[in-house]
Amino acid sequence: MKLNQKNIDILRSKLVPKQSNFIGNKDFTPLSEKVLEVISPIDGKVFSTIAASETEDVDHAVTFARKTFNSGVWANMPxxxxxxxxxxxxxxxxxxALRIAVLGVRDNGTEIKMAIKGEPKTAADVIRFYAEAIDKINGEITPTSHEVLSLIQKEPVGVVGIILPWNFP
Structure with missing residues (x-):
């Protein structure tokens, strides 16, 4: 989808469907069935809802993640x-990228061109970096500027339940 006003208006006009907990490739309604409204700072309108997860919901996600982690489905994959x-x-x-950027604009008011160059591009770049690191020798020095030394150390972290305060800019 190209960056033009018509496409931005189409994406902006769509209400994002209710978001549930996504666990094990399935949608789960939070046990409390509570949701939080997502309000755009641009116009003060609700453009989506998200699951208001509680301790039991996190426990469910962590239990599933631990089971999956222990199965080796990812770790044992070539x-x-x-x-x-x-x-x-x-x-x-x-x-x-445009769809993601428009959601970011609606969520936090970021300017559209900045949002496109920021969130989606940065996310894709970081994922590509780690994809390329998968088959590299442990402890390899990664290319950086001359003031920085960056080493790769592969070490399983396991399962965590976190609230990630992610915002841009």
Whole structure:
């Protein structure tokens, strides 16, 4: 989708459907069935709702994630296959960059060109970096400026439940 006013207006006019908890590739309504309204700072209008998850919802997600982590479905997958999956994810982010940027604009009022160059591009670049790191030797020095030394250390973290305060700019 190209950056032009017509496409921006089409995307902006669409109400984003209610967002539920996404666990194990399935949508789950929060146990409390409560939702939070997402209000655009641009016009003060509700443009979506998100799940108001509570402790039990996080426990469900962590239990599922721990089970999946322990199964080795990702860790035991050949590195080349993991790399292909991550690169495809980055491609999908870039394909949907305008859609993602318009959501960011509606959510926090960022200017559209800044939003396109910021969130989707940065996300795709970071995912591609880690995709390319998958089949590299542990402890390899990554290319950086001369003032910085960056080493790759691969170490499973496991399962976490977090609230990520992500905002832009």
């Amino acid at each position: 590195p080349k296959e993991r790399k292909v999956i991550l690169l495809k994810w980055a491609d999908l982010i870039e394909i949907n």
